[in-house]
Amino acid sequence: MLTMNSPYIDSQLMIAPESTGILNGLAFSVKDVMAVTGHITGLGNPTWTATHQPAKSNAIAITKLLNNGATLDGITVSDEFMFSIKGSNYHYGDPLNPKHPDCFTGGSSSGSASAVSSGLVDFALGTDTGGSVRVPASYCGIYGFRPSHDLSMLAGIAPLATSFDTVGVLTKSSSILKKVGQVLYSGNVRLDLKKIYYLDNSITQSLGAEYQQELGRIGKSLGIQKTRFQPVNFSLDLLYNAFKRIQGFQAWSNYGKWISKHPQDIGPDIADHFAFAKVVKSDIGLKEAIETKTKFAKLLNGLLTNQAILILPTTSSTAPNKNEDFKKN
Numbered sequence: 001m002l003t004m005n006s007p008y009i010d011s012q013l014m015i016a017p018e019s020t021g022i023l024n025g026l027a028f029s030v031k032d033v034m035a036v037t038g039h040i041t042g043l044g045n046p047t048w049t050a051t052h053q054p055a056k057s058n059a060i061a062i063t064k065l066l067n068n069g070a071t072l073d074g075i076t077v078s079d080e081f082m083f084s085i086k087g088s089n090y091h092y093g094d095p096l097n098p099k100h101p102d103c104f105t106g107g108s109s110s111g112s113a114s115a116v117s118s119g120l121v122d123f124a125l126g127t128d129t130g131g132s133v134r135v136p137a138s139y140c141g142i143y144g145f146r147p148s149h150d151l152s153m154l155a156g157i158a159p160l161a162t163s164f165d166t167v168g169v170l171t172k173s174s175s176i177l178k179k180v181g182q183v184l185y186s187g188n189v190r191l192d193l194k195k196i197y198y199l200d201n202s203i204t205q206s207l208g209a210e211y212q213q214e215l216g217r218i219g220k221s222l223g224i225q226k227t228r229f230q231p232v233n234f235s236l237d238l239l240y241n242a243f244k245r246i247q248g249f250q251a252w253s254n255y256g257k258w259i260s261k262h263p264q265d266i267g268p269d270i271a272d273h274f275a276f277a278k279v280v281k282s283d284i285g286l287k288e289a290i291e292t293k294t295k296f297a298k299l300l301n302g303l304l305t306n307q308a309i310l311i312l313p314t315t316s317s318t319a320p321n322k323n324e325d326f327k328k329n
Helices: 046-050 060-066 110-117 134-140 174-185 202-207 209-222 236-261 268-280 285-303
Strands: 008-015 027-031 071-076 123-127 143-145 167-171 195-199 226-229 308-311
Touching: 008 110, 027 110, 060 071, 060 123, 060 174, 071 110, 110 123, 110 134, 110 167, 123 174, 134 143, 134 167, 143 174, 167 174, 195 202, 195 209, 202 209, 209 226, 236 268, 236 285, 285 308
Parallel strands: 027 071, 027 123, 195 226, 195 308
Antiparallel strands: 008 071, 123 167, 143 167
16 A cells, blocks of 8 residues: 555646636646546546546536636546545555645545645645535635536536535635636626525534634624524434435445445445445435435525525534544545
8 A cells, every 4th residue: 555645646647728718827636536638537546547448538627727728737636436535545645734744634635635735736626525625625724615516517527426526626725716716617696695694503512612703703704694504404413314325325326336346446444435335225214315305405595595605614623633543434
């Protein structure tokens, strides 16, 4: 097993811009789950890489960036099959967390976050299914943006669970984030903010005064009164279990056949995740999980119009130390 801390699967690959635009002079890296012409999309796994062919075209998100002046500079490490939130790869090592070198970077867009936080590129693309852009951004002290779910942006992106998959952005700069957002997500309804909701549950309550102070700062800066949001009919356990079942079912649907043929070629943590995913295909709780997702999505869509936002912590803890037992996925 390699133990190097590089954020890159391929640091030599470089593709010049196709045209000029608002991203002129900016360099970006992409996670090893995105199609790059002539490059094998490896999903963080050497055996997968060895058993697949190079992509014939770029992912649509990459094409948009190249067409607006950005330069593609390197393919970054992904946690295997995007199926982790840890920021560790059994085959390629743990990408360095420059802000907290003794801690995990967070995954599965671990290499993308590491490359940005290290100052190697101006921004990077990652994917976010259950936090895989937002968590490494939080752990590495950078901006991480997960957009609303939009299947059109997933062309050329290896799936994990298409009910939740998105293409997100990591960067140190709010101005760069705005420019990249204009390129990737333009045409959506603009925010006309009139209401701020904040999450109030066991996690936020455990954060104490620091969370309340941050909420007060945000409300004051925007000049808008904040309103408490308590999803009383949707406990954390209910939502988490629903997500895990749907994610597991779809992950096994996408990769179960290959995993069954190559059980010895994946890391132990990822093997555990797929062992759970395999069971979900016959799990009687799957139907209820889908119903929970549908009902909760309806609640949020009704609450969060283009005139409202919901503020909540990105993670439930600081970046985990590598010397401590990390049991979460």
